[in-house]
Amino acid sequence: MCGITGIVSKDRDNIGEVLVRCSRKLTYRGYDSVGVAAVRNGQVDLRKDVGTIDVVDKLLNLSGMKGDRGIAQLRWATYGAPTKANAQPHYGCTADFYGAHNGNLHNYAEYRAELIEAGHIVRSENDGELCVHAVDKYYEETGDMFEAVRLSTRDLKGAFAYAVGKADEPEIYAVKMGSSLVAGVAEGDTIVSSDLPSVLPLTSRVVYLQDGEMVVLTHDDVKVYRVDDGKQLDRQPEISNVDAHAAEKGGYPHFMLKEINEQPTVAQDVLGVLNGRECDNWLRMIEDSSRKYLVACGSSYNAGIVGTYFFNRLAGVSVVPVIGGQFGPMYGNTLDEDTLCMLVSQSGETKDIMNVLNLVKGISKGKTLGVVNVIGSTLMFQADDYVPMACGYEVSVPATKTYFSQSVIFAYLAAKLGERNGFLDPSESKRFVNLLETELPALTQKTIDKTGILTKNLARTLVDVKDLYCLGYGFTDGVAREGALKIKEICYNHCEGMYSSEFKHGPLSIVTEDYPVIFVTTPEDSWMVINHINEVKARHGRTIVVGEFEDSLNHYVDNKIDYLVVPRSDPLLNPLLDVIPLQMLSYYLSVDLGINPDLPRNLSKTLTVD
Numbered sequence: 379m380c381g382i383t384g385i386v387s388k389d390r391d392n393i394g395e396v397l398v399r400c401s402r403k404l405t406y407r408g409y410d411s412v413g414v415a416a417v418r419n420g421q422v423d424l425r426k427d428v429g430t431i432d433v434v435d436k437l438l439n440l441s442g443m444k445g446d447r448g449i450a451q452l453r454w455a456t457y458g459a460p461t462k463a464n465a466q467p468h469y470g471c472t473a474d475f476y477g478a479h480n481g482n483l484h485n486y487a488e489y490r491a492e493l494i495e496a497g498h499i500v501r502s503e504n505d506g507e508l509c510v511h512a513v514d515k516y517y518e519e520t521g522d523m524f525e526a527v528r529l530s531t532r533d534l535k536g537a538f539a540y541a542v543g544k545a546d547e548p549e550i551y552a553v554k555m556g557s558s559l560v561a562g563v564a565e566g567d568t569i570v571s572s573d574l575p576s577v578l579p580l581t582s583r584v585v586y587l588q589d590g591e592m593v594v595l596t597h598d599d600v601k602v603y604r605v606d607d608g609k610q611l612d613r614q615p616e617i618s619n620v621d622a623h624a625a626e627k628g629g630y631p632h633f634m635l636k637e638i639n640e641q642p643t644v645a646q647d648v649l650g651v652l653n654g655r656e657c658d659n660w661l662r663m664i665e666d667s668s669r670k671y672l673v674a675c676g677s678s679y680n681a682g683i684v685g686t687y688f689f690n691r692l693a694g695v696s697v698v699p700v701i702g703g704q705f706g707p708m709y710g711n712t713l714d715e716d717t718l719c720m721l722v723s724q725s726g727e728t729k730d731i732m733n734v735l736n737l738v739k740g741i742s743k744g745k746t747l748g749v750v751n752v753i754g755s756t757l758m759f760q761a762d763d764y765v766p767m768a769c770g771y772e773v774s775v776p777a778t779k780t781y782f783s784q785s786v787i788f789a790y791l792a793a794k795l796g797e798r799n800g801f802l803d804p805s806e807s808k809r810f811v812n813l814l815e816t817e818l819p820a821l822t823q824k825t826i827d828k829t830g831i832l833t834k835n836l837a838r839t840l841v842d843v844k845d846l847y848c849l850g851y852g853f854t855d856g857v858a859r860e861g862a863l864k865i866k867e868i869c870y871n872h873c874e875g876m877y878s879s880e881f882k883h884g885p886l887s888i889v890t891e892d893y894p895v896i897f898v899t900t901p902e903d904s905w906m907v908i909n910h911i912n913e914v915k916a917r918h919g920r921t922i923v924v925g926e927f928e929d930s931l932n933h934y935v936d937n938k939i940d941y942l943v944v945p946r947s948d949p950l951l952n953p954l955l956d957v958i959p960l961q962m963l964s965y966y967l968s969v970d971l972g973i974n975p976d977l978p979r980n981l982s983k984t985l986t987v988d
């Protein structure tokens with residue numbers, strides 16, 4: 379949620395253009411409102427309004443703003459409605475101070491009242507404004523910007539990061555207190571940002587900040603300090619090998635379609651990672667724990683459900699999938715040092731997951747294994763170890779390739795674990811791992827090729843549908859939930875994903891003539907799914923099937939387009955492939971509905987709030 383970018387430059391006067399160019403790469407973090415504060419000759423020009431960066435740039439000519447330093451912010455609204463007044467950056471009491479934040483201040487209401495009581499002029503209902511006022515307040519007391527920024531963090535509770543400056547001082551300051559922050563050093567510019575994609579257009583020399591640290595940007599250097607005692611830390615820039623062009627559409631109309639099409643390469647890349655030396659440590663961590671949880675949110679949770687089936691089937695090991703926010707209330711008092719939490723998060727910043735990380739590390743002294751995509755994220759740094767998803771950037775807000783990578787990771791780890799603990803015959807483990815390595819990438823491509831046109835045609839028949847179900851059984855449980863989540867998220871339809879045998883326990887009452895129900899299955903389970911299909915058919919519902927071609931299933935499909943046939947493969951590869959037609963169906967339906975699937979309303983890709 380929200381993306382901040384601050385730049386200090388040596389010679390340039392076109393700070394607006396550079397801030398817009400770099401900030402555009404953070405669009406996935408928030409697109410409710412956008413603002414830029416540009417500083418020239420000690421004067422701050424602050425422009426902001428509601429809308430995406432392109433809309434606001436056009437409206438206010440952000441790109442044309444002059445200056446040699448400044449801060450930009452893209453907002454995903456939490457505290458305060460998405461209005462112009464609540465857009466960031468903000469001034470302090472006067473235009474001397476300017477700044478913007480990402481995250482949430484838990485003591486917002488009390489602190490706002492306290493500031494107002496003390497005479498501060500607070501103009502918005504947005505918590506980010508309070509960060510600037512806190513700096514303003516401590517500057518009054520100390521007359522020193524470094525101290526003011528450092529001390530300001532004491533007043534603010536929650537998980538956040540912010541960047542601030544003073545009009546007549548050449549530096550920009552930023553603090554990391556729970557939300558992500560990365561700095562960069564270019565020739566003639568320095569930059570600080572919520573995420574790497576906005577740094578890379580300027581430089582690949584990056585410095586990752588840790589919680590409790592602050593960074594001071596001058597035009598030629600970034601210096602890192604500890605917030606609590608102000609001590610300078612020796613933090614040299616490292617070279618990021620992330621490709622700056624990875625965050626471009628590469629000829630596709632949307633990032634989502636590009637990312638769906640990248641899944642064959644993702645399969646190859648993640649299996650390459652799993653085949654490396656570190657895998658032994660990940661397996662040992664799983665083996666050595668007596669209680670194992672897979673904790674995640676949204677799509678990552680759905681992949682976790684698929685993972686649970688793999689761990690049971692291939693390793694005879696119980697791994698409990700838990701939604702991030704539910705973990706503490708459900709299991710918080712039962713953890714001990716033998717507990718392992720596999721924390722699955724594309725962004726590596728999701729607050730619900732970070733809460734679990736802190737709970738497990740702090741109270742129980744259990745172990746944490748991150749499964750993470752964003753290199754340099756908080757989860758990557760703070761988990762005891764991490765498995766990289768190896769997907770490169772996932773820019774589109776709906777997760778696709780990262781969900782896919784997560785499912786592959788669990789399938790692989792389960793097979794290896796099964797071999798080590800004797801549950802699986804070594805030849806069977808080798809056979810399955812070999813299948814993953816040699817057949818999965820090509821089968822993934824084949825699935826995209828085979829179901830692309832089918833899903834496009836099927837989507838056209840669903841444009842007037844407002845309500846549907848997506849059901850899975852056994853291994854396809856998580857897959858069906860993921861398909862439903864995609865449809866909800868980017869088509870704004872109600873689509874519930876659930877276990878197909880549960881449907882008769884209530885939801886079946888919704889079925890009337892032509893009511894659509896999608897069934898996702900594998901050849902192993904289709905005999906059971908056919909029972910559930912019959913229950914819908916008997917009420918004249920429309921059944922849509924995702925799975926391998928089987929005569930027995932074909933019998934229940936009225937229209938050819940209602941059968942999304944995936945290529946024939948090993949039954950254990952099926953759950954990995956079945957999600958692809960669902961991703962594409964949601965994509966084409968979203969486009970047919972006139973929605974931009976990359977930026978669905980009300981959402982943000984990185985949810986650093988509770």
Ligand code: F6R
Nearest residue numbers: 676677678723724725728776777
């Ligand atoms: C859905 C989607 C979200 C995320 C969820 C968790 O397409 O992208 O449901 O999966 O917000 O995010 P991460 O994996 O970054 O923790």
